[in-house]
Amino acid sequence: MPELPEVETVKRQLEKRIVGKRISSIKILSKKQFLGNFQKTIGQQIDRLWRRAKILAINVGRLTLLVHLKMTGQIIYLSKNRKPISVGHPLPFSPNQLPNKTTRVIIELEDGSRLFFNDLRKFGWIKLLDGDKIEKELSGLGPEPLEKDFSLDYFSKKLANTRRMIKIVLMDQAVVAGIGNIYASEILFEAGINPARQANSLSNREVANLYRAIKKILLQAIDYGGTSAADQAYIRPDASPGRYQNKLRVYQREGKECFGCFGKVKRIKQANRSTFFCSSCQQ
DNA sequence: CGGAGTGTTAGTCG
DNA sequence: CCGACTAACACTCC
Numbered sequence: 215m216p217e218l219p220e221v222e223t224v225k226r227q228l229e230k231r232i233v234g235k236r237i238s239s240i241k242i243l244s245k246k247q248f249l250g251n252f253q254k255t256i257g258q259q260i261d262r263l264w265r266r267a268k269i270l271a272i273n274v275g276r277l278t279l280l281v282h283l284k285m286t287g288q289i290i291y292l293s294k295n296r297k298p299i300s301v302g303h304p305l306p307f308s309p310n311q312l313p314n315k316t317t318r319v320i321i322e323l324e325d326g327s328r329l330f331f332n333d334l335r336k337f338g339w340i341k342l343l344d345g346d347k348i349e350k351e352l353s354g355l356g357p358e359p360l361e362k363d364f365s366l367d368y369f370s371k372k373l374a375n376t377r378r379m380i381k382i383v384l385m386d387q388a389v390v391a392g393i394g395n396i397y398a399s400e401i402l403f404e405a406g407i408n409p410a411r412q413a414n415s416l417s418n419r420e421v422a423n424l425y426r427a428i429k430k431i432l433l434q435a436i437d438y439g440g441t442s443a444a445d446q447a448y449i450r451p452d453a454s455p456g457r458y459q460n461k462l463r464v465y466q467r468e469g470k471e472c473f474g475c476f477g478k479v480k481r482i483k484q485a486n487r488s489t490f491f492c493s494s495c496q497q
Numbered sequence: 498c499g500g501a502g503t504g505t506t507a508g509t510c511g
Numbered sequence: 512c513c514g515a516c517t518a519a520c521a522c523t524c525c
Contacts, residue, residue, distance in 0.1 A: 216504065216505090217504075217505095220504085246519090268505080282505080282506090283504085283505090284504080284505045284506075284519095285503070285504045285505055285506095285520090286503085286504070286505095286520090286521085286522095287504090316521090333520095334520080334521060334522070335503090335504095335519085335520045335521050335522080336519075336520050336521075337504095337505065337506080337519065337520065338505090375512095376512080376513085377512095377513085378512095378513070378514085382514095385505095387505095387506080394504065394505070395503095395504065395505085396504070441504090485514080485515085486515085486516085487503095487504095487505095488502085488503090499525105500524105500525090501523105501524085501525085502522105502523085502524085502525105503521105503522090503523090503524105505519105506518105506519095507517100507518090507519095508516100508517085508518085509515105509516085509517080509518105510514105510515090510516085510517105511513105511514095511515090
């Protein structure tokens with residue numbers, strides 16, 4: 215789930231609570247998932263949070279913590295009075311039961327609040343990097359879809375250049391950064407384009423529609439605080455991981471009625487991943 | 498019980 | 512360049 219809108223939500227929620235605070239300790243429970251010497255961060259102040267693609271970045275003095283939640287990562291903020299905010303994979307948790315068995319890293323701040331990095335499947339990671347190492351880490355990523363350098367001109371050239379299926383291209387982080395399996399399906403439905411179409415077969419008009427759909431869907435999803443896994447009705451009062459799952463129009467709606475016609479939503483496999491679409495609304 | 502499927506991505510091979 | 516496949520891992524569902 216943690217695609218661009220989810221990570222952006224994590225960033226916005228977290229920065230309000232942790233910027234300006236110093237790190238007092240880091241506990242690493244899963245060694246493979248933390249790269250770098252964590253001791254360099256002790257006593258350092260958190261200056262700024264930012265996001266690049268699906269990666270959350272936390273500036274700590276001269277260093278930066280990069281966090282990738284991959285499939286099942288989750289970040290939970292627990293203040294001293296135990297009010298949690300969490301975004302990421304919505305595994306149920308009780309603030310009274312943290313750390314839990316999926317907790318991989320615990321970052322403790324000077325005011326007694328804590329960040330829990332939970333990750334069921336252990337694909338996610340935290341990397342402590344400085345200077346050009348950061349640039350190197352992020353160098354393979356294409357433009358941010360909501361920033362200026364992602365222009366219609368750039369996008370059409372990229373699409374014209376490849377015969378790959380359009381859904382695969384949308385998820386290619388080197389073409390445009392931050393779109394994953396959920397939003398790729400949603401964006402293509404919004405644009406009325408069949409996910410199996412070859413990218414270079416799209417007309418100018420279709421490319422323009424797709425370009426608009428990318429921005430529209432991502433902005434909308436951020437507005438809703440991202441998507442909790444569609445098959446898990448996990449909503450917390452003050453730790454709400456997002457409400458966009460109620461807005462999904464095709465993702466995980468196989469066999470259900472299309473919102474655009476009387477047909478049914480279909481599911482196919484592309485590159486071994488599920489794609490959801492309406493074969494009549496998306497040509 | 499076994500096997501498939503799950504939000505990601507890096508890598509290899511042909 | 513590109514598609515197919517695999518590997519990281521843990522758990523649920525059928």
